[in-house]
Amino acid sequence: MTTAGMHRHGARSSSEGAWAAGWTGFAAVMMIFGGLMAIFQGIAAIAHDDVFVTTNDYAYNFNLTSWGWIHLVLGVLVVLAGAALFGGQMWARVVGIALAGLAMIANFMWLPYQPVWSIVLIAVDAFVIWALCVGTGREARAD
Numbered sequence: 001m002t003t004a005g006m007h008r009h010g011a012r013s014s015s016e017g018a019w020a021a022g023w024t025g026f027a028a029v030m031m032i033f034g035g036l037m038a039i040f041q042g043i044a045a046i047a048h049d050d051v052f053v054t055t056n057d058y059a060y061n062f063n064l065t066s067w068g069w070i071h072l073v074l075g076v077l078v079v080l081a082g083a084a085l086f087g088g089q090m091w092a093r094v095v096g097i098a099l100a101g102l103a104m105i106a107n108f109m110w111l112p113y114q115p116v117w118s119i120v121l122i123a124v125d126a127f128v129i130w131a132l133c134v135g136t137g138r139e140a141r142a143d
Helices: 003-046 064-085 088-107 115-142
Strands: none
Touching: 003 064, 003 088, 003 115, 064 088, 088 115
């Protein structure tokens, strides 16, 4: 292989590594955003704010305070994992995917209380999972 061929190969790998880092950064920012929104959601539910619609015939009918604590704790964990992603730790990627999946489930079950907010956070979590999975595959190929 010529020097020019090696140079082009190295540039392509560097480009793929930059894309992976970009998706990881995107996932980290979105995790911090989604986690903060979950924290606000949890605080509002714990405070029994009047913005929530209550339904009586819902399969996952928990006490509003219980939902508040679930969202608060999950939100804090998502923010911490998102911050750890900036360090480039592989464990933060795996934990981020797992926490985003749990947050998607929690927001799906939260749909009757805040439908628009829940759908937005489900979409954010879906983008986080996608970005972390895409970033992982390309980053491994770049090395």
